[in-house]
Amino acid sequence: MQVAVNPTTTLSAHEHPKHNSVSFLRPSLPCRVRFRFSHRPALRANAMATQPQQLTITRPDDWHLHLRDGGVLEAVLPHSARHFGRAIIMPNLKPPVTTTARAVEYREEILKALPAGSSFQPLMTLYLTDNTSPEEIKLARKSGVVFAVKLYPAGATTNSQYGVTDIFGKCLPVLEEMARQEVPLLVHGEVTDLHVDTFDREKVFIDTILAPLVQKLPQLKIVMEHITTMDAVNFVESCEEGHVAATVTPQHLLLNRNALFQGGLQPHVYCLPILKRETHRQAIVSAVTSGSRRYFLGTDSAPHDKQNKECSCGCAGIYSAPVALSLYTKVFEEAGALDKLEAFTSFNGPDFYGLPRNTSKIVLRKSPWKVPVTYKHSSGEIVPMFTGSTLEWLPSDQDEE
Numbered sequence: 001m002q003v004a005v006n007p008t009t010t011l012s013a014h015e016h017p018k019h020n021s022v023s024f025l026r027p028s029l030p031c032r033v034r035f036r037f038s039h040r041p042a043l044r045a046n047a048m049a050t051q052p053q054q055l056t057i058t059r060p061d062d063w064h065l066h067l068r069d070g071g072v073l074e075a076v077l078p079h080s081a082r083h084f085g086r087a088i089i090m091p092n093l094k095p096p097v098t099t100t101a102r103a104v105e106y107r108e109e110i111l112k113a114l115p116a117g118s119s120f121q122p123l124m125t126l127y128l129t130d131n132t133s134p135e136e137i138k139l140a141r142k143s144g145v146v147f148a149v150k151l152y153p154a155g156a157t158t159n160s161q162y163g164v165t166d167i168f169g170k171c172l173p174v175l176e177e178m179a180r181q182e183v184p185l186l187v188h189g190e191v192t193d194l195h196v197d198t199f200d201r202e203k204v205f206i207d208t209i210l211a212p213l214v215q216k217l218p219q220l221k222i223v224m225e226h227i228t229t230m231d232a233v234n235f236v237e238s239c240e241e242g243h244v245a246a247t248v249t250p251q252h253l254l255l256n257r258n259a260l261f262q263g264g265l266q267p268h269v270y271c272l273p274i275l276k277r278e279t280h281r282q283a284i285v286s287a288v289t290s291g292s293r294r295y296f297l298g299t300d301s302a303p304h305d306k307q308n309k310e311c312s313c314g315c316a317g318i319y320s321a322p323v324a325l326s327l328y329t330k331v332f333e334e335a336g337a338l339d340k341l342e343a344f345t346s347f348n349g350p351d352f353y354g355l356p357r358n359t360s361k362i363v364l365r366k367s368p369w370k371v372p373v374t375y376k377h378s379s380g381e382i383v384p385m386f387t388g389s390t391l392e393w394l395p396s397d398q399d400e401e
């Protein structure tokens with residue numbers, strides 16, 4: 001990672017111009033994050049003067065992305081393709097992508113919708129059902145375009161009604177085949193029992209499904225997607241490195257559940273798993289900024305039309321693709337861990353999946369930019385995360401040498 005500093009224009013934290021105030025909940029110091037500023041005034045001033053204004057990092061990948069199809073796909077794909085080299089494409093379309101043949105077709109649709117000259121690579125996934133066969137896993141492995149299988153507990157989230165109801169029964173032969181074929185299982189880690197409190201669903205899933213699954217099939221590679229709790233961090237840390245990992249979204253790093261109710265009900269920060277309390281957010285920030293190889297970038301960018309978010313029964317999902325990289329950088333900067341950013345965004349993911357790291361670079365400049373209020377598409381509009389606010393880190397392609 002290259003870091004460029006510009007001492008003449010560097011401002012100390014309290015001198016930064018306030019732009020349109022983004023209501024981030026400023027992280028208080030997570031327990032394991034070490035700040036490298038000295039308490040001696042002279043040294044501290046020096047450190048302030050060397051705050052980076054520009055970072056050059058290996059191009060990141062997004063290990064959890066919803067692209068949808070049709071007009072929405074065309075509208076959102078350029079935002080991911082601009083910043084990310086590859087992305088794991090989630091299969092929860094209507095109807096879901098349950099076969100390799102359909103994954104191959106969907107991949108073609110994505111490639112066709114890419115902006116000219118883009119080298120973005122969609123890494124396809126299959127949607128696990130009670131009827132998925134071990135044969136399908138062999139086909140997936142052979143295809144060279146399917147990289148994982150997604151477990152949605154039936155009823156857990158958007159378009160999950162065809163998901164799994166019987167993981168340790170009907171699905172077991174498939175999971176055993178995945179372990180043999182080294183195809184990772186990507187997990188939406190929430191139980192769907194209506195008697196379990198919404199805020200406890202991840203923990204109960206870990207205790208009743210995930211921990212027993214890891215015990216039963218220790219060779220199966222598992223990614224716990226979009227983790228939201230200290231319990232998930234503890235679980236991931238307790239497993240063998242390289243076997244169980246986790247993706248982390250910008251919203252679960254920057255927001256706690258108060259954001260859902262700040263000044264009124266806020267549909268655009270409603271996602272699943274739902275935002276949790278502050279102590280959980282701090283645990284996740286601490287985990288990802290520690291430099292651990294078990295965590296990697298997965299935006300869970302999940303576009304829904306404005307009218308389907310702002311209504312009496314709004315959809316779960318936050319559209320973060322255009323802002324995600326700026327937001328992750330902010331998180332690492334505020335934790336004093338910018339030196340750990342590149343491993344999280346660009347190394348840990350491909351290393352876990354056994355894929356090469358990207359070779360191209362992307363530049364992040366400290367240069368305020370305004371998030372558009374909405375993105376229009378052929379039949380509606382999508383409101384991005386932090387709509388209309390000003391963010392500090394602007395990602396762009398590397399300058400020509």
Ligand SMILES: NC(=O)N[C@@H](CC(=O)O)C(=O)O
Nearest residue numbers: 066157158271272302316317
């Ligand atoms: N995260 C969300 O709230 N929604 C996702 C599905 C998912 O990953 O849960 C979606 O597809 O809209």
